[in-house]
Amino acid sequence: MAAAFALVAAALVAPARAEPIRGSESTFAFPIIAAWSDGFLRDRADGGDFVSNDAGVDYEPVGSLGGIMRLGQPEIDFAASDAPLSPAETSKRGLAQFPIVLGGIAPVVNLDGIAPGRLKLTGGVLADIYLGRIDRWNHSAILELNPDLALPDLQIGVVHRSDGSGSTLTWTRFLSRTSPEWRQQVGADTLVAWPRGAGAKGSSGMIEAVQRTKGAIGYAEFGQVQRSGLVFAQVRNHAGAFVTPGPEAFAATARAVRWDPAQDFHADPGEVDAAGAYPLTAATFILMHKRDRSEGRTLRTLYFLTYALDKGSKEAAALGYVPLPEDLAGAVKDYWRASLPGGAGL
Incomplete structure (x- = not known):
């Protein structure tokens, strides 16, 4: 030494x-x-x-x-x-x-009256949002997951990364695993041909774009999302459990x-299917x-x-x-x- x-x-x-x-x-x-x-x-x-x-x-x-x-x-x-x-x-x-x-990567949204970590989303719903099949926050598929939340009749503004990004790879891999339609039409990579939405460069650009638009949804590194004050969602994992993003969930996933x-x-930590695993680790x-x-x-x-x-x-x-x-x-x-x-x- x-x-x-x-x-x-x-x-x-x-x-x-x-x-x-x-x-x-x-x-x-x-x-x-x-x-x-x-x-x-x-x-x-x-x-x-x-x-x-x-x-x-x-x-x-x-x-x-x-x-x-x-x-x-x-x-x-x-x-x-x-x-x-x-x-x-x-x-x-x-x-x-x-x-x-x-x-970990967290879904981040600009919605009033929703506390961070209360909104629940699945890979299938997220894929349908990014495919354009779900375009309003009071869509029945979202309401079914969140019967206790007052979700608005508001257009969903999709934001995605415009640059080649590992965050995009993690995000699109998750969508591909949970949505056959996404897997067939878009796939998973650091750069993909997005079906809809506005592009943002970098994690900070993603967060700024979501902050500017009521009803927007995006994805970014959890710590940066948390410091931004924006709402982040729970995500259903491969074992069927809803998991809140955070260090404990990321650590539990990494150990597996x-x-x-x-x-x-x-x-790829996102492949772990343990009960407490967070699928966007x-x-x-x-x-x-x-x-x-x-x-x-x-x-x-x-x-x-x-x-x-x-x-x-x-x-x-x-x-x-x-x-x-x-x-x-x-x-x-x-x-x-x-x-x-x-x-x-x-």
Whole structure:
């Protein structure tokens, strides 16, 4: 470990010691990456040995698809994505891939008089809303799920992501699993041909668009939805139970996932069918080059990610995310040692 940290120190006290770690991120993970970057600098300022105070993390929230595409640029050290690549794809591109934080996507609506977490929706109803088959909030299919709520005779304004997004992949996978019509007509991907609605760029753009329009519906990372003050809905899971989005539900879902380092941790938490599972649970994955970055640059990035795993739990929880379980965090570090240049010295 001392040798590895010495290499990091040497890389950072050289003439380019103020050079930041550069990442291209999903908008889902943008708030926690930003918080970790600030915490990392504070932590290094207190300890003072390895990272200069102005050599933090330079990140750009461009969506999961954009983040992966920009990883090909020589100045980018890592990408964060909520849409993991298959093991075949990571092998083809020479990339390492591993989870760094957990969270979830919540349906978000702009409705007066409804408390957050009271509205109940199913994948089939959500699919019919996005297909245009259900276009008013007092439709019988919605009223049947919510007999105790006074839902208005109000047009539903559909909002979707316009950029390539892991949030969209999580959302459309759920709709495809629960609606044969959605599966056949639209399918699941980071970008799809939306049947209706207005496009919004990024999670913040999604929330702003929903906030502007009474009766609107969209989907976004739960912590950002919660901080926006907008109404979020319960969702019926694959076991038939309605589950409220939140850290406890995300954590319970993640514990049921089989995370396999040999498959570059490729997994979809949305497939879990346990009784308490939340079907729109998601993980943010980090992707890094195995061969095309120097050992010093790789170790700098891993040192930041070590901070995230070891000391960033409170920041993650405060923002509505879920830190990796201890055993999964340990498996990720073992994967670094086996897969990345200099990782064996961590």
